[in-house]
Amino acid sequence: MSRAGEIEAALEAVRRRLDAACRAAGRDSSEVSLLPVTKFFPESDVRILYDLGCRDFAESREQEATSKIKAFRAQVPDQSVRWHMIGHLQRNKSRSVARWAYSIHSLDRERLVGALGRAATTALESGERTEPLRVLLQVSLDGDPQRGGAAVSDLEHLAEQVQSSPGLEYRGLMAIPPIDADPDAAFGELREIHDRLCLEHPEATELSAGMTNDLEAAVRHGSTCVRVGTALLGSRPITSD
Numbered sequence: 001m002s003r004a005g006e007i008e009a010a011l012e013a014v015r016r017r018l019d020a021a022c023r024a025a026g027r028d029s030s031e032v033s034l035l036p037v038t039k040f041f042p043e044s045d046v047r048i049l050y051d052l053g054c055r056d057f058a059e060s061r062e063q064e065a066t067s068k069i070k071a072f073r074a075q076v077p078d079q080s081v082r083w084h085m086i087g088h089l090q091r092n093k094s095r096s097v098a099r100w101a102y103s104i105h106s107l108d109r110e111r112l113v114g115a116l117g118r119a120a121t122t123a124l125e126s127g128e129r130t131e132p133l134r135v136l137l138q139v140s141l142d143g144d145p146q147r148g149g150a151a152v153s154d155l156e157h158l159a160e161q162v163q164s165s166p167g168l169e170y171r172g173l174m175a176i177p178p179i180d181a182d183p184d185a186a187f188g189e190l191r192e193i194h195d196r197l198c199l200e201h202p203e204a205t206e207l208s209a210g211m212t213n214d215l216e217a218a219v220r221h222g223s224t225c226v227r228v229g230t231a232l233l234g235s236r237p238i239t240s241d
């Protein structure tokens with residue numbers, strides 16, 4: 001089968017899976033978006049997904065993303081395409097990410113709020129972006145800072161900081177369940193944290209949860225965005241991100 005045929009079949013299968021998960025959870029399919037994760041895969045795969053109707057794509061490594069997006073934009077000058085940063089971000093890469101990211105799902109520390117806020121403001125002033133950078137705070141559900149994510153007790157403060165940064169807009173939360181955790185328990189906990197923060201920030205309704213192996217559980221617990229890589233594009237080399 002051609003690569004395009006392979007990806008088309010995979011996309012249909014993932015959409016069916018997501019529809020079934022929504023039905024089982026008593027939710028409307030329109031409540032949960034599918035965010036294809038294209039890290040490690042070439043720009044040609046992104047174009048195949050684009051031709052199949054996808055307009056949102058996620059990347060987790062700044063350098064790879066920056067060159068892939070440049071190549072993609074040279075081929076497809078479509079302003080409606082949105083790129084999302086979902087991986088660990090080093091502060092010194094904020095300027096680059098603020099140029100191309102529609103949203104970031106992985107903001108997890110105060111020092112990054114300042115750097116990204118300044119970078120997004122600069123990009124707005126220079127016309128490199130037209131809207132504030134949408135921010136989801138990444139929550140650590142196992143309290144292990146090595147794996148990324150903010151401690152639950154820091155979220156309220158971080159949300160306030162994001163909210164008061166002119167270049168940023170606080171939109172919600174993202175989490176990855178701890179390794180070996182029961183996804184239902186992890187996403188249930190995430191949902192409670194999200195509901196609590198929504199009392200203070202009712203506009204920040206986004207909950208980015210669920211990947212290839214656990215999207216059904218995430219949909220059961222209120223996910224509004226599943227980030228799917230492997231089920232669409234195949235397996236990647238094993239790395240920490």
Ligand SMILES: *Cc1c(COP(=O)(O)O)cnc(C)c1O
Binds near residue numbers: 060176241
């Ligand atoms: C790679 C990645 C994904 C995609 O995971 P799959 O299991 O391949 O679907 C989702 N979220 C984040 C943050 C990732 O880094």
